[in-house]
Amino acid sequence: MSEEKPLHFHNMKDMPSSHLLGTGTPMCAGCGGLEALHEIYDILGSRTVFVNAAGCMTLLSVYPFTPFRGGWLYTAMASAPAGAQGIRDALDIQRAKGTLPADEDLQVVVVTGDGSAYGMGLSATSGAMDRGLDFIYLCYDNEGYGNTGQQYSPATPHAALTSTSTGAHGYPGFKKDLFSIWAAHKPAYVATIIGAEPLDLAKKVEKLQSMKGPRMLIALAPCPTGWDFDPQLTVEIGRLAVKTGVWPLKEYVDGQVVHTKVPRQRPPVEDYLKLQGRFKHLFEPQRDEAAIAEIQARVDAYWAEVEGA
Numbered sequence: 001m002s003e004e005k006p007l008h009f010h011n012m013k014d015m016p017s018s019h020l021l022g023t024g025t026p027m028c029a030g031c032g033g034l035e036a037l038h039e040i041y042d043i044l045g046s047r048t049v050f051v052n053a054a055g056c057m058t059l060l061s062v063y064p065f066t067p068f069r070g071g072w073l074y075t076a077m078a079s080a081p082a083g084a085q086g087i088r089d090a091l092d093i094q095r096a097k098g099t100l101p102a103d104e105d106l107q108v109v110v111v112t113g114d115g116s117a118y119g120m121g122l123s124a125t126s127g128a129m130d131r132g133l134d135f136i137y138l139c140y141d142n143e144g145y146g147n148t149g150q151q152y153s154p155a156t157p158h159a160a161l162t163s164t165s166t167g168a169h170g171y172p173g174f175k176k177d178l179f180s181i182w183a184a185h186k187p188a189y190v191a192t193i194i195g196a197e198p199l200d201l202a203k204k205v206e207k208l209q210s211m212k213g214p215r216m217l218i219a220l221a222p223c224p225t226g227w228d229f230d231p232q233l234t235v236e237i238g239r240l241a242v243k244t245g246v247w248p249l250k251e252y253v254d255g256q257v258v259h260t261k262v263p264r265q266r267p268p269v270e271d272y273l274k275l276q277g278r279f280k281h282l283f284e285p286q287r288d289e290a291a292i293a294e295i296q297a298r299v300d301a302y303w304a305e306v307e308g309a
């Protein structure tokens with residue numbers, strides 16, 4: 001009888017990092033969160049300990065299998081930054097004792113979804129920034145509790161249908177501005193990114209690698225399963241999020257917010273909305289002009305402020 005191969009990679013030290021993610025994992029096809037994580041990991045490299053709060057990415061490392069060559073710590077949803085503190089402290093103690101050479105030190109990277117970052121884990125994140133913890137925080141933002149069936153979260157956009165906002169008008173609330181909340185703590189770095197804009201993403205990840213202290217990334221993560229679109233549209237939807245102005249690409253550094261891409265000729269937001277089943281009720285059986293106009297007006301107001309600044 002032939003030996004069965006495991007579905008997941010297990011400590012495949014010689015495989016390039018670009019081959020590690022997305023292969024043999026139980027993630028959905030076209031996952032925008034995985035796309036961003038993959039691109040980031042290609043730059044960060046394997047001297048990385050990921051600290052992950054419960055969510056879709058947790059499925060990447062199911063003991064004893066992992067696609068990563070560095071470390072992985074799994075935490076409860078509210079406590080990934082506290083887990084990162086413990087790992088950083090342990091590394092620093094080993095450095096001080098001389099048992100960990102400088103060139104073998106590891107970078108500590110929190111990876112959580114929006115449910116943790118915008119909600120349950122915000123207090124622990126705030127504390128970690130207050131303490132100046134030397135870590136990177138990547139939030140892949142699929143705008144809902146994806147792993148448990150896309151319930152709405154504080155990151156869900158206005159009017160989106162989720163499994164807990166099912167009425168004729170979708171989610172009545174508005175997406176929380178996590179970028180500003182994080183920037184208000186005055187950490188070393190905050191940026192928004194998206195996998196569909198890999199050059200912008202790469203410049204930001206390279207920049208933050210030369211810094212110390214809290215460094216924060218929010219990646220909009222188009223989610224075919226939760227947003228209801230064909231997986232082959234992930235990149236197109238990601239690019240449209242940027243082109244229409246729905247997802248501003250920006251960074252906070254040295255007390256300043258700088259937009260790294262300013263879409264001056266913005267197509268209407270409905271070009272982005274109508275590709276996604278979660279907004280289908282805005283177009284069928286008849287157009288909800290008021291809701292579409294409100295979403296457009298908020299995007300326009302954002303950019304009017306940026307361009308007038």
Ligand SMILES: Cc1ncc(C[n+]2csc(CCOP(=O)(O)OP(=O)(O)O)c2C)c(N)n1
Binds near residue numbers: 055114144146147
């Ligand atoms: C305190 C707590 N409540 C609920 C859960 C169940 N749970 C596991 S993953 C998850 C969704 C997390 O959402 P998010 O952080 O956005 O990550 P995603 O699933 O979208 O990747 C939930 C609610 C949990 N693990 N812990």
Ligand code: SF4
Binds near residue numbers: 032034223226
């Ligand atoms: S539910 Fe969405 S975020 Fe989660 S693995 Fe699937 S595509 Fe990715």
Ligand SMILES: [Mg+2]
Binds near residue numbers: 113115144146
């Ligand atoms: Mg989520």
